[in-house]
Amino acid sequence: MKTFNYHSAKDVKEASKLASSNSAFLAGGMTTIPSMKLGLATYKDIIDIKGIKKLSGIKVSGKTVRIGATTKHVEVANSKEIKKAIPSLSALAEGIGDPQVRNRGTIGGSIANNDPAADYPSACIALNAMIHTNNRKIDAEKFFRGMFETSLKSGEVIEAIEFEVPEKSSYQKYPNPASRYAIVGVYVAKHKTGVNVAVTGAKSCVYNEKNLSQVLTKSFSTSALDNVKISSSGMNSDIHASAEYRANMVKVFAKKAVEAC
Ligand SMILES: Cc1cc2nc3c(=O)[nH]c(=O)nc-3n(C[C@H](O)[C@H](O)[C@H](O)COP(=O)(O)OP(=O)(O)OC[C@H]3O[C@@H](n4cnc5c(N)ncnc54)[C@H](O)[C@@H]3O)c2cc1C
Missing domain, CATH: 3.30.390.50 (CO dehydrogenase flavoprotein, C-terminal domain)
Known part of the structure; x- marks a missing residue:
């Protein structure tokens, strides 16, 4: 693994400011760290966003389920509120990878990475999700652009994903x-x-x-x-x-x- 600068961002503004074309945000690290270890990716700056409280948590209202970007798969799988509002979404999270991946991987990291075989992108499309970033709201249909490609711009941080509760x-x-x-x-x-x-x-x-x-x-x-x-x-x-x-x-x-x- 090549050397890099590690930063722990205190808030979204700082995380965004530290970002460049040669950086990555560190959420669960389940894609970023193996890619770096295998030499598939190198970054000058790794910006840890796990400590930003605003990015984590689950809010269920009558019509929507809002999940903070750094919320882990295991939290979605175990959430009683999500199980009640959209049981298929917690079942999807329960089916991701293995316990290690579910205890580290995050929903924001999953959709930002946009692996062609990842599970969460399908939930975003099916559940008419709105992706909230530090700059704007993006309709899921416009967010996923191609293989490992999204409409996120450099320095743009996903803050939350808001799903519509279906019948x-x-x-x-x-x-x-x-x-x-x-x-x-x-x-x-x-x-x-x-x-x-x-x-x-x-x-x-x-x-x-x-x-x-x-x-x-x-x-x-x-x-x-x-x-x-x-x-x-x-x-x-x-x-x-x-x-x-x-x-x-x-x-x-x-x-x-x-x-x-
Ligand atoms: C062995 C293994 C098995 C897996 N199995 C599955 C599976 O069955 N189904 C599945 O769907 N996934 C699977 N995954 C993927 C995993 O679930 C993670 O969701 C995924 O690796 C990325 O999430 P992360 O939080 O670890 O992101 P990280 O690795 O920390 O980041 C990944 C990318 O997302 C960007 N990013 C992260 N957070 C944000 C944010 N808030 N805003 C903007 N950009 C951001 C980073 O800059 C980086 O480019 C597996 C992974 C592994 C290692």
């Missing part, structure tokens, strides 16, 4: 047996305004599978999905699953999610 929802994934990242994960959420079907793991970036969303908005049943065809074009293909297999899994896991709602 019903479920997240179903086929986990990689080693890491538990999604080979394919499908998050179905039924809102008063319509249904979202967010897919992770299948392409280079999370996306809303509009064919399935539209059909389920008209008729919320597994049989409504029978005749929908999912194209394998643009799907990932690797040692775990071919593009065609992933396309089939999107439909299979969408059905499972509808059934579990």
Whole structure:
């Protein structure tokens, strides 16, 4: 590992000011530290944001669940309030990685990293999330831009993620047996305004599978999905699953999610 300067930011303003094109925020460190140790990434400055109280915590109101960026996966998994408001969201957090990862990894770090197989991005899309940063609010649909790419600007700090409470929802994934990242994960959420079907793991970036969303908005049943065809074009293909297999899994896991709602 190359040498770097470590800073512990006392507040968001300081964290943002310390940031540059050659820095990273340290939240859970579950991506940043292994990447540095393996020599995949080098940074001049590491800005620790774990001590900033404002960035952590869970607030549930009637219509929304707001989760601070440095809130750990284990806290979301165990939150009684989230279990009541959006049970599928705490179940998703419970299914991330292993106990070590869940006790260090944070929701803000997960969505800032935007791994194509990460779980939380699908929750953001399915639950019409708003990403609150120190400068603005970003609609989840505009936040996830591509593989490991978001609309965050240099020095921009995610402060919280605000999810809309749906009428019903479920997240179903086929986990990689080693890491538990999604080979394919499908998050179905039924809102008063319509249904979202967010897919992770299948392409280079999370996306809303509009064919399935539209059909389920008209008729919320597994049989409504029978005749929908999912194209394998643009799907990932690797040692775990071919593009065609992933396309089939999107439909299979969408059905499972509808059934579990
Ligand atoms: C073995 C292993 C298994 C895993 N399995 C899964 C899995 O099954 N499903 C899954 O979804 N994930 C999985 N993960 C990822 C993990 O859950 C973390 O969420 C992820 O590594 C990043 O979160 P972090 O808090 O550790 O971020 P860090 O590593 O601290 O930071 C990651 C990136 O996010 C940026 N960042 C962090 N916080 C903020 C913020 N508030 N504002 C702006 N930018 C920020 C940093 O600058 C950095 O670029 C796994 C990780 C490991 C190591």
